[in-house]
Amino acid sequence: MPTGDDVPPPRPVRGRLRRAMTPGQPAEGAVVAPHAWRAARFMVIVAHPDDADFGPAATASRWIDAGSVGRLVCCTSGDQGGEDPEIDPLELAATREAEQRQAAAVVGYDEVRFLHQPDGALANELPLRELLVREIREFRPDAVFTHDPEVLFYQGSGVNHTDHRAAGIAAVDAVYPAARNPMAFPSLARAGFAPHKVRRLYLFWPGVPTAWVDIGAAIERKIDALRCHTSQLSVDAAFEQRMRDWAAEEGGAIGVASAEAFRLIVIDDDEEPSEPIGAKPAE
Ligand SMILES: [Zn+2]
Secondary structure, rough: OOOHHHOOOOOEEEHHHHHOOOOOOOOOOOOEEOOOOOEEEEEEEEEOOHHHHHHHHHHHHHHHHHOOOEEEEEEOOOOOOOOOOOOOEEEEEEEEHHHHHHHHHHHOOEEEEEEEEEOOOOOOOHHHHHHHHHHHHHHOOOEEEEEOOOEEEEOOOOOHHHHHHHHHHHHHHHHHHHOOOOOOOOOHHHOOOOOOOEEEEEEEEEOOOOOOEHHHHHHHHHHHHHOOOOOOOOOHHHHHHHHHHHHHHHHHOOOOOEEEEEEEEHHHHHHHOOOHHHHHOOO
């Protein structure tokens, strides 16, 4: 295991994140009001450790506080997330997994799963899709959060990391149709991983947002979760302010103090009305 001395020095927030913080313009016809639906079970699928904490962490913590069960799946362990080519990638991966587990505890996920795919080389191919279908069929979420795979450029400047796009499209393809199709990856069904219908996708860092979750004071939980990624970030006062400003800007779309924005894809409508945020789940 790495010791504290092995942890590379923190880096400033890079351009990719600054640009992801530029809110997209609401979609035409979007319901511009606080989003009220909440999943009883949800899964967050991301490319790297720290993506989920820059992504839907505040929404996740709000839903978990209201009674939802959330699980985090990281496709890679972020073993290329450094500036020093001499760093042992396996040591960096172990450091980043430990940081992500700490952050996940802050948010309240029941567990973090690492799929140990190569950082910087993530590909939407059948082996990754099968791993994701297995995770989805085991946990059986109502909703999946993932990267918006259609964002190639952030608001005309900056490139969305290839792993973000690959994780996003792999998650979408795993959700539909593979996870619900009993004939997809038949060895999974034979091993007891029965088909499962995910009803909604929430795509974060969206180019064209369609849903805004009022995160209230949970922006502080998001910042606390980000604080765990010490090999990647220095969370100083200026950083905290930028995160609050980002949330405030998203909140402005729906007239609240802070929000997270998503592109929402409803695959299956609800048979029954969902529990609103804040309601305790039915016994
Ligand atoms: Zn990332």
